[in-house]
Amino acid sequence: MLGLSKKDTTFLLIVIFLTLATPILLQPFPENSALAQFNAGYPDLMQRFAIFGIFAIGFNILFGLTGYLSFGHAAFLGVGSYSVVWMYKLLSYNVLPGLILAVIVSGLFALLIGYISLRRSGIYFSILTLAFAQMSFNLAYSVLTPLTNGETGLQVYTDDPQVLVSEGSPLSPHFFGIVMNESAKIDVGGWQFTFSNGYYFCAIIAILVFYLSMRIFRSPFGVMLRAIKTNQTRMNYTGLNPRPYTLAAFVISGMYAGLAGALLAAMDPLAGAERMQWTASGEVVLMTILGGAGTLMGPVLGAGFIKYFENIFSKINDNILHTWFSALPDGLEDAVVFVLHPFIGKGWHLTLGLLFMLVVIFLPGGLMEGGTRIWNAITGKNRKKKQDADHHPKPSAHVN
Amino acid sequence: MDAIILQILNGLDKGSAYALIALGLTLIFGTLGVVNFAHGALFMLGAFCAVTLQRILSLSFTVEDPTQKDFLGNPLKVDTPYVVNWFGDVTGNAILDWSVPLAILFAIPVMLLVGYVMERGLIKHFYKRPHADQILVTFGLAIVIQEIVKYFYGANPIPTPAPDMFRGSVDFGVMVGFAENQIIYPYWRLVYFLFSAVIIGAVFAFLRFTTFGMVVRAGMADRETVGLLGINIDKRFTIMFGIAAAVAGLAGVMYAPINSPNYHMGMDFLVLSFVVVVVGGMGSLPGAVLAGFLLGILESFASMNEVKSIIPGIDQIIIYLVAIIILLTRPRGLMGRRGVMEE
Numbered sequence: 001m002l003g004l005s006k007k008d009t010t011f012l013l014i015v016i017f018l019t020l021a022t023p024i025l026l027q028p029f030p031e032n033s034a035l036a037q038f039n040a041g042y043p044d045l046m047q048r049f050a051i052f053g054i055f056a057i058g059f060n061i062l063f064g065l066t067g068y069l070s071f072g073h074a075a076f077l078g079v080g081s082y083s084v085v086w087m088y089k090l091l092s093y094n095v096l097p098g099l100i101l102a103v104i105v106s107g108l109f110a111l112l113i114g115y116i117s118l119r120r121s122g123i124y125f126s127i128l129t130l131a132f133a134q135m136s137f138n139l140a141y142s143v144l145t146p147l148t149n150g151e152t153g154l155q156v157y158t159d160d161p162q163v164l165v166s167e168g169s170p171l172s173p174h175f176f177g178i179v180m181n182e183s184a185k186i187d188v189g190g191w192q193f194t195f196s197n198g199y200y201f202c203a204i205i206a207i208l209v210f211y212l213s214m215r216i217f218r219s220p221f222g223v224m225l226r227a228i229k230t231n232q233t234r235m236n237y238t239g240l241n242p243r244p245y246t247l248a249a250f251v252i253s254g255m256y257a258g259l260a261g262a263l264l265a266a267m268d269p270l271a272g273a274e275r276m277q278w279t280a281s282g283e284v285v286l287m288t289i290l291g292g293a294g295t296l297m298g299p300v301l302g303a304g305f306i307k308y309f310e311n312i313f314s315k316i317n318d319n320i321l322h323t324w325f326s327a328l329p330d331g332l333e334d335a336v337v338f339v340l341h342p343f344i345g346k347g348w349h350l351t352l353g354l355l356f357m358l359v360v361i362f363l364p365g366g367l368m369e370g371g372t373r374i375w376n377a378i379t380g381k382n383r384k385k386k387q388d389a390d391h392h393p394k395p396s397a398h399v400n
Numbered sequence: 401m402d403a404i405i406l407q408i409l410n411g412l413d414k415g416s417a418y419a420l421i422a423l424g425l426t427l428i429f430g431t432l433g434v435v436n437f438a439h440g441a442l443f444m445l446g447a448f449c450a451v452t453l454q455r456i457l458s459l460s461f462t463v464e465d466p467t468q469k470d471f472l473g474n475p476l477k478v479d480t481p482y483v484v485n486w487f488g489d490v491t492g493n494a495i496l497d498w499s500v501p502l503a504i505l506f507a508i509p510v511m512l513l514v515g516y517v518m519e520r521g522l523i524k525h526f527y528k529r530p531h532a533d534q535i536l537v538t539f540g541l542a543i544v545i546q547e548i549v550k551y552f553y554g555a556n557p558i559p560t561p562a563p564d565m566f567r568g569s570v571d572f573g574v575m576v577g578f579a580e581n582q583i584i585y586p587y588w589r590l591v592y593f594l595f596s597a598v599i600i601g602a603v604f605a606f607l608r609f610t611t612f613g614m615v616v617r618a619g620m621a622d623r624e625t626v627g628l629l630g631i632n633i634d635k636r637f638t639i640m641f642g643i644a645a646a647v648a649g650l651a652g653v654m655y656a657p658i659n660s661p662n663y664h665m666g667m668d669f670l671v672l673s674f675v676v677v678v679v680g681g682m683g684s685l686p687g688a689v690l691a692g693f694l695l696g697i698l699e700s701f702a703s704m705n706e707v708k709s710i711i712p713g714i715d716q717i718i719i720y721l722v723a724i725i726i727l728l729t730r731p732r733g734l735m736g737r738r739g740v741m742e743e
Contacts, residue, residue: 127675139716
């Protein structure tokens with residue numbers, strides 16, 4: 001179906017089902033129960049799952065397939081956001097023109113940066129992309145203030161032209177009348193499920209771009225990208241020029257990032273320069289690695305994982321810890337809370353950094369590899385004869 | 401003319417910091433072949449060594465002075481630092497005042513130890529892994545170090561003053577024969593520049609004139625052969641990692657009075673230092689130093705109002721722009737060696 005093999009179709013259907021059922025699946029604990037704080041089924045968080053999922057899927061097309069480690073993808077995220085807010089300001093709150101413009105602009109931007117950066121590879125490529133992203137960030141903060149509104153961030157003011165706005169059209173982002181921040185709440189027993197327009201809008205786009213990335217992975221083009229990662233020299237000797245392929249991958253992943261940035265602004269009509277800072281680029285690298293670079297599902301999992309823990313960990317405080325460990329003797333309880341204290345609340349970045357190090361050290365394939373290992377251990381598949389190392393060289397990251 | 405000299409001077413202190421960090425990065429890269437994204441964090445740790453020593457020295461005990469009353473009529477509480485109590489008024493206060501230079505002595509063993517532990521505990525396992533993995537794991541480590549510092553010292557910058565003696569500014573113009581008040585330059589920045597020149601000189605002398613340095617240089621050129629000669633090159637490289645960490649730490653210690661240390665100062669410097677290393681040429685020590693000063697001075701020229709009025713915003717992007725141009729025209733950097741980091 002849809003040009004996919006039977007296995008992939010099943011996989012895609014599962015992904016579609018999971019994505020659409022997310023508001024229910026992520027709400028496993030009844031309201032008012034002690035575990036309700038682990039629920040993630042509220043629109044704001046789910047939207048971020050979908051949006052950063054898109055961002056990571058795009059980044060994975062570049063990093064996972066070609067092995068080129070870009071440290072400047074946040075620039076495209078920012079460009080996407082700015083395009084959408086400008087469309088709000090000039091036309092109306094309908095998100096469609098903004099999304100289209102964002103993808104086009106970030107694509108062009110990626111073409112420019114990619115054309116220059118891809119002349120070098122390895123760590124030089126990382127530094128070049130980093131330099132471009134930092135340049136964009138600094139410019140957005142200073143000289144480009146008329147375009148970006150500097151530190152305040154770009155937003156819609158009442159005196160903006162908004163030429164397409166007519167009487168009665170919604171005053172917040174909408175898609176032909178479907179207002180993003182409206183949602184339907186349904187109470188079932190102790191559970192409350194929120195079905196938000198914004199989430200479903202993001203989710204449908206996420207499914208579409210996931211399907212697209214699936215097609216890229218399975219296409220001859222995808223194989224070519226993998227060849228670049230595995231052995232660029234051999235590829236050269238077979239008479240193929242790798243650069244157009246890497247540039248195409250770079251532009252595609254830039255467009256994904258632009259789309260993600262656009263959706264961020266579609267959910268919340270604001271765009272700030274801090275979205276372009278290199279820590280934001282680092283974040284998407286984290287997501288992709290954590291989930292498993294080069295796998296289809298990994299980056300999405302990584303994005304969800306990081307965003308979920310960002311929310312949950314930063315909400316836990318000492319009082320909650322005390323209630324958890326209240327069964328322990330008093331002295332021990334205080335000791336446990338004292339030890340855990342630096343890792344929760346504001347300290348969740350520490351947890352993230354540690355987790356990230358552990359993953360890189362022990363599980364370079366990310367969560368996906370971990371899952372596969374566990375699955376193999378259960379089914380006993382790992383007892384299969386190992387592949388001949390000489391004839392199946394391990395793909396190494398291109399940065400060497 | 402005086403404006404030009406002033407801008408060069410202004411560029412020197414930032415340039416010194418870039419040069420010192422880039423020197424450490426290059427040492428690590430040249431010896432161990434590791435791309436260390438945690439180097440900025442080491443710089444930051446150095447600055448916090450100064451903060452820590454200052455805090456330790458100003459630990460005080462409180463006594464009630466019955467002869468003086470505060471405005472509520474209670475006996476006045478007087479804080480006396482222990483050092484003042486132990487060494488007497490003059491020496492004690494002098495020690496307090498000179499806490500930043502003293503922190504150099506404190507920082508060297510601390511940073512050597514940090515470097516040693518980092519190399520043995522983590523980096524050692526990443527020699528055979530691709531550079532991407534090295535970047536990622538040290539990036540994670542940088543986040544962890546940063547967050548630990550934030551946990552203990554908070555997120556706000558902590559003012560760490562220089563000794564009283566160096567607090568003012570020097571009329572540098574008079575010293576080189578200009579009119580008075582033309583070139584005013586803070587003392588401490590001059591000290592910082594001289595200090596970094598000494599450190600850079602010391603590192604180069606160490607590599608050039610000692611047997612240890614000779615072996616290390618030989619190891620950088622051909623690790624395998626040096627190993628075959630029966631020399632334990634790994635051990636020496638570990639020590640070099642410690643030295644590189646100490647250099648970054650010292651750069652941080654002395655930088656503390658210029659910019660109050662905060663937990664993310666390392667990250668801010670790291671990105672620029674990497675650009676510096678790449679511009680100078682991966683693996684070239686003189687290149688790193690040269691590029692550090694060059695970019696520091698260029699940055700300060702670009703922030704002149706005359707330049708900014710021609711090309712607005714140039715001061716924000718000049719370093720990156722230069723890096724991009726250099727990387728595209730001279731892929732090996734200014735003084736890069738053949739065969740280092742080439743595909």
